[in-house]
Amino acid sequence: xSALGGNAREFWDACRAGRSGIGPIGGIDMTGIRFSNGAxxxxxxxxxxxxxxxxxxxxxxxxxxxxxxxxxxGQAALGLSAEEKQRAAIVTGSCYxxxxxxxxxxxSLYYDRSPRVHPLTIPRLMANAGxxxxxxxxxxxxxxxxxxxxxxxANHAIGQAFWLVRHGIADVALAGGSEAxxxxxxxxxxxxxxxxxPDTCRPFSKNRAGMVLGEGAAMLVLEPLERAVxxxxxxxxxxxxxxxxxxxxxxxxPSAAGAARVIGLALADGGVAAESVGVVNAxxxxxxxxxxxxxxxxxxxxxxxxxxxxxxxxxxxxxxALGAAGALEAVATICGLRGQAVAPTANFVEADPETVTPVxxxxxxxxxxxxxxxxxxxxxxxxxxMRR
Amino acid sequence: xxxxxxxxxxxxxxxxxxxxxxxxxLEKVTATATFQELEIDSLDGINILFALENEFDINIPDESxxxxxxxxxxxxxxxxxxSEKQPKA
Numbered sequence: 001x002s003a004l005g006g007n008a009r010e011f012w013d014a015c016r017a018g019r020s021g022i023g024p025i026g027g028i029d030m031t032g033i034r035f036s037n038g039a040x041x042x043x044x045x046x047x048x049x050x051x052x053x054x055x056x057x058x059x060x061x062x063x064x065x066x067x068x069x070x071x072x073x074g075q076a077a078l079g080l081s082a083e084e085k086q087r088a089a090i091v092t093g094s095c096y097x098x099x100x101x102x103x104x105x106x107x108s109l110y111y112d113r114s115p116r117v118h119p120l121t122i123p124r125l126m127a128n129a130g131x132x133x134x135x136x137x138x139x140x141x142x143x144x145x146x147x148x149x150x151x152x153x154a155n156h157a158i159g160q161a162f163w164l165v166r167h168g169i170a171d172v173a174l175a176g177g178s179e180a181x182x183x184x185x186x187x188x189x190x191x192x193x194x195x196x197x198p199d200t201c202r203p204f205s206k207n208r209a210g211m212v213l214g215e216g217a218a219m220l221v222l223e224p225l226e227r228a229v230x231x232x233x234x235x236x237x238x239x240x241x242x243x244x245x246x247x248x249x250x251x252x253x254p255s256a257a258g259a260a261r262v263i264g265l266a267l268a269d270g271g272v273a274a275e276s277v278g279v280v281n282a283x284x285x286x287x288x289x290x291x292x293x294x295x296x297x298x299x300x301x302x303x304x305x306x307x308x309x310x311x312x313x314x315x316x317x318x319x320x321a322l323g324a325a326g327a328l329e330a331v332a333t334i335c336g337l338r339g340q341a342v343a344p345t346a347n348f349v350e351a352d353p354e355t356v357t358p359v360x361x362x363x364x365x366x367x368x369x370x371x372x373x374x375x376x377x378x379x380x381x382x383x384x385x386m387r388r
Numbered sequence: 389x390x391x392x393x394x395x396x397x398x399x400x401x402x403x404x405x406x407x408x409x410x411x412x413x414l415e416k417v418t419a420t421a422t423f424q425e426l427e428i429d430s431l432d433g434i435n436i437l438f439a440l441e442n443e444f445d446i447n448i449p450d451e452s453x454x455x456x457x458x459x460x461x462x463x464x465x466x467x468x469x470x471s472e473k474q475p476k477a
Contacts, residue, residue, distance in 0.1 A: 034450060192434065192438060194437070194450050198450065198451075209450075210450075250431070252430070253429070253430060289430075
């Protein structure tokens with residue numbers, strides 16, 4: 001569920017077509033804000049997925065998480081027994097949690113001088129609201145938690161869920177991220193940080209002017225390969241490695257060395273040689289500094305092999321969905337592995353000698369292994385390695 | 389180096405805002421000091437822009453903020469925005 005449509009098929013169709021979901025932000029008075037575009041999940045209609053009573057405790061970010069999880073669960077057809085559900089894990093990522101609920105409650109308190117806020121403000125705004133709602137919906141009772149590491153949240157969530165399953169702590173896991181960041185207060189905060197593009201997101205393009213915010217959710221069902229094969233279900237892709245680590249460098253500036261180290265850790269975790277990687281779904285925010293640092297990190301890790309690889313940033317299509325970014329990008333990476341193609345980087349205008357040059361149109365590309373990078377503010381890096 | 393065209397009282401307020409934001413003694417912050425000398429990085433930069441917007445009740449566009457190289461240019465930019473804000477006689 002994202003600006004590219006209501007399910008994974010629509011998402012990949014938009015990627016194939018290079019059709020960006022970035023457009024004018026609706027539902028918020030953007031007057032006086034220095035940017036006006038975002039990648040909202042415009043097609044999402046909560047009433048199609050929930051009855052009125054179900055919606056009472058659910059912020060939009062949690063609604064998105066549930067809808068994405070239903071799609072993944074429907075496809076995986078796990079059919080878990082009561083006993084198996086006790087060993088089924090859920091790990092979600094979210095940067096903001098229920099920001100809209102928090103904003104609305106505090107607006108009524110501070111501005112309207114309301115003497116009270118809605119009693120469900122806390123259950124709506126907590127970052128684990130999506131994960132907790134999923135335990136209720138699925139009846140899963142294994143390890144369940146939420147990771148909040150800004151833009152790396154979903155990659156951290158998927159990576160930790162992967163390790164849970166790999167090490168036998170959980171038999172199956174549901175992992176991903178969800179984010180609904182479009183509130184007036186949040187837009188003003190991003191404006192003040194001066195990293196949002198006034199028009200669109202152009203990763204690795206010389207004239208890039210910043211990121212564009214996005215919203216959405218994506219969830220993956222993870223299980224051991226042999227279990228999936230024994231069940232006779234279609235295996236979409238295999239997660240083979242995960243790496244995480246901190247830059248210890250700067251609260252907003254990325255470190256190329258820190259990113260390179262974590263990409264290396266992810267490859268080592270999967271026992272994957274750098275030369276076998278074909279595609280990078282880059283963090284690729286489209287800010288001046290990220291794209292240079294990330295390009296440098298990729299060159300450090302892959303050396304001359306980088307010239308034979310394909311790099312893309314699908315944030316140009318679905319926006320920067322913060323705590324959901326890694327999950328949406330994992331879907332793009334998996335679809336690319338399955339389709340033996342690379343989703344294009346939209347809005348590209350001119351190559352920048354200081355950065356890699358991304359794939360700018362949908363191209364068939366044979367590859368066995370792909371990585372997906374997430375680098376968060378605060379220097380928290382998380383990289384997934386996936387195999388066909 | 390050309391003489392600054394910024395009125396002294398504007399320059400003084402810019403320097404004071406910079407010193408307060410950076411927690412530096414005022415005497416260290418001069419019109420000719422470079423951002424590097426004052427150890428001002430990009431995050432400090434947006435803090436300073438925020439403080440200047442509040443001090444002068446102006447809005448500093450992202451694009452012009454990106455082009456500023458030194459304190460004199462910063463003060464020039466602030467003065468330009470303050471002048472534009474003042475009603476014409």
